[in-house]
Amino acid sequence: MLMRTDPFREFDRLAQQVFGQSAQGTWSRPTAMPMDAYREGDRFVVQFDLPGVDPGAIDVDVEHNVLTVKAERRPSHPTGEQVEVHVSERPLGVFSRQLFLGDTLDTEHVDAQYDSGVLTLRIPVAEHAKPRKITVASADSPRQINA
Numbered sequence: 001m002l003m004r005t006d007p008f009r010e011f012d013r014l015a016q017q018v019f020g021q022s023a024q025g026t027w028s029r030p031t032a033m034p035m036d037a038y039r040e041g042d043r044f045v046v047q048f049d050l051p052g053v054d055p056g057a058i059d060v061d062v063e064h065n066v067l068t069v070k071a072e073r074r075p076s077h078p079t080g081e082q083v084e085v086h087v088s089e090r091p092l093g094v095f096s097r098q099l100f101l102g103d104t105l106d107t108e109h110v111d112a113q114y115d116s117g118v119l120t121l122r123i124p125v126a127e128h129a130k131p132r133k134i135t136v137a138s139a140d141s142p143r144q145i146n147a
Contacts, residue, residue, distance in 0.1 A: 033095040051117030
């Protein structure tokens with residue numbers, strides 16, 4: 001139902017460790033965000049960790065079964081010549097993640113909620129993909145077969 005679309009994520013993570021590059025993202029090179037995905041009854045639930053992100057800085061788009069989530073975390077401290085930052089370990093910048101959604105999901109009815117730093121998307125299973133019973137008529141008596 002869901003396919004990961006970032007085959008080079010581990011390579012990028014290793015390169016950052018080896019070359020000491022910053023873990024901060026920019027619009028040209030966003031940082032990936034951690035997620036969980038699971039099925040709950042007739043819907044898929046995807047949760048993204050986005051602590052400290054303003055809800056207005058989160059974009060969720062679906063186009064041709066590709067779900068894209070982008071978010072930006074800006075510094076919470078004031079900036080300027082009077083500010084001297086001693087420690088800055090929390091990642092800032094742009095975070096992005098794309099998922100390919102299967103044809104069995106209803107991308108027209110995605111529900112998004114942001115609570116306590118977690119973005120939760122609920123994607124229902126499309127009606128045509130749900131199991132259904134088909135009545136088979138015979139000369140003797142009708143009976144039901146699972147399809």
